[in-house]
Amino acid sequence: MKSKSMRFRWMSNLKKWVVNNMCCVIRKKNKRRERSKDLESDTPDKCEIETSVFTNLNAGAKLSRLDDSETEMANLKLENLQRVTPLGSGGFGRVILVQDKISSSETYALKILSKQRIVAIGYQERILNEKNILAELKSDFIVRLYKTVKDDENLYLVMELCYGGELSKLIYDVDNLNHTAAKFYTACIAEALVYLHSKGIVHSDLTTSNALLDSKGYVKLIDFGMASKVTSGQETTSLGGTPDYMAPEVILNKGHTTAADLWSLGVIVYNMLAGWAPFADEDDNDIQTYHNVLNGIDDVVFPDYIENMAEDLIRKLCRNDPAERLAAHDIPTHGWFNDFHWDDLKNRTMKPPFIPKITSAIDARNFDAEDFSEESTYPNTDDVSRWDPDF
Numbered sequence: 001m002k003s004k005s006m007r008f009r010w011m012s013n014l015k016k017w018v019v020n021n022m023c024c025v026i027r028k029k030n031k032r033r034e035r036s037k038d039l040e041s042d043t044p045d046k047c048e049i050e051t052s053v054f055t056n057l058n059a060g061a062k063l064s065r066l067d068d069s070e071t072e073m074a075n076l077k078l079e080n081l082q083r084v085t086p087l088g089s090g091g092f093g094r095v096i097l098v099q100d101k102i103s104s105s106e107t108y109a110l111k112i113l114s115k116q117r118i119v120a121i122g123y124q125e126r127i128l129n130e131k132n133i134l135a136e137l138k139s140d141f142i143v144r145l146y147k148t149v150k151d152d153e154n155l156y157l158v159m160e161l162c163y164g165g166e167l168s169k170l171i172y173d174v175d176n177l178n179h180t181a182a183k184f185y186t187a188c189i190a191e192a193l194v195y196l197h198s199k200g201i202v203h204s205d206l207t208t209s210n211a212l213l214d215s216k217g218y219v220k221l222i223d224f225g226m227a228s229k230v231t232s233g234q235e236t237t238s239l240g241g242t243p244d245y246m247a248p249e250v251i252l253n254k255g256h257t258t259a260a261d262l263w264s265l266g267v268i269v270y271n272m273l274a275g276w277a278p279f280a281d282e283d284d285n286d287i288q289t290y291h292n293v294l295n296g297i298d299d300v301v302f303p304d305y306i307e308n309m310a311e312d313l314i315r316k317l318c319r320n321d322p323a324e325r326l327a328a329h330d331i332p333t334h335g336w337f338n339d340f341h342w343d344d345l346k347n348r349t350m351k352p353p354f355i356p357k358i359t360s361a362i363d364a365r366n367f368d369a370e371d372f373s374e375e376s377t378y379p380n381t382d383d384v385s386r387w388d389p390d391f
């Protein structure tokens with residue numbers, strides 16, 4: 001039988017748990033309502049105010065990063081990075097917002113990968129691959145890798161911090177995007193793909209969760225763990241990805257090319273406009289999702305609020321035969337983009353549909369990351385495999 005004090009503690013813990021959960025749900029609902037209102041109200045004044053708040057806070061810090069200040073980066077030490085708040089986690093690591101203790105205006109996204117875990121699941125090559133590919137990429141539409149560091153337990157990627165959170169969260173918050181917004185984000189991703197594919201790089205895991213909004217509201221691609229390089233005419237067989245977004249040839253493990261990313265983009269466009277992914281099984285059954293993908297886009301119902309031109313683009317991206325799909329460089333000339341000013345997008349002078357609210361350099365309100373304790377997430381044991389000299 002429980003003692004009175006134990007019962008009391010148990011009851012009060014239960015109460016705390018219920019209250020915490022309720023608060024969490026209410027907070028999420030309120031955040032969702034707030035973001036939804038932000039996206040709907042399109043007043044230039046409001047956008048300008050928010051941009052200027054952010055610009056003042058960061059005082060050009062991000063720009064100096066993007067200009068590649070090599071010496072500054074060489075001096076960056078792990079011990080000088082204050083871990084502020086979690087941003088997200090995935091199958092391979094966790095990502096934390098960190099702030100330079102020396103120059104507090106400098107903030108980064110620090111991806112921490114446990115060597116123990118990488119070795120346990122045999123993903124050494126994948127991680128080295130992610131680092132090597134990301135290190136060579138310099139595009140306004142792809143997250144920048146500034147530096148890699150390692151210690152006995154972990155590998156670290158110091159990356160550009162995208163304050164606006166995942167595109168998937170934005171879609172969730174507003175149910176579905178209007179055509180102007182969807183077109184803008186599609187264009188950002190298309191620009192990233194034109195760049196990647198010109199270098200023979202296939203992302204292979206293009207999803208709305210791997211597309212982040214930066215502080216200005218432009219989208220950048222992240223997570224190059226599945227990416228690979230192919231020379232013209234060659235195929236890659238990197239296995240994995242996210243079922244809802246996987247192209248048929250990836251599911252069938254036939255070998256795939258850059259065209260697999262175009263299929264995923266078609267899924268993203270549908271997802272943004274409809275509010276749900278076209279092939280996703282309602283009960284989250286991956287096998288059923290694979291069946292839906294293999295059945296193809298002709299079996300998918302398009303809600304009538306998706307414009308004909310947008311539908312046409314989606315159908316041309318989601319062709320079962322990879323050779324029939326539009327290429328990334330064909331997207332700008334598709335009819336859906338008739339009224340779209342690509343140069344303004346490339347010069348970053350186009351006004352994004354949604355400007356993330358940020359009130360400080362350490363504001364992570366656009367992320368829903370769970371508070372994870374580092375110790376409990378991965379065991380800290382010595383890695384003796386020494387497989388990472390190249391990291």
Ligand SMILES: Nc1ncnc2c1ncn2[C@@H]1O[C@H](COP(=O)(O)OP(=O)(O)OP(=O)(O)O)[C@@H](O)[C@H]1O
Binds near residue numbers: 087091161210222367
């Ligand atoms: N540069 C960044 N700026 C802000 N947040 C980021 C950044 N990079 C990653 N995140 C957050 O951390 C999450 C996990 O990152 P990432 O997808 O790179 O990890 P992963 O372990 O490779 O995931 P997966 O299992 O999906 O492959 C992202 O979904 C995003 O929310």
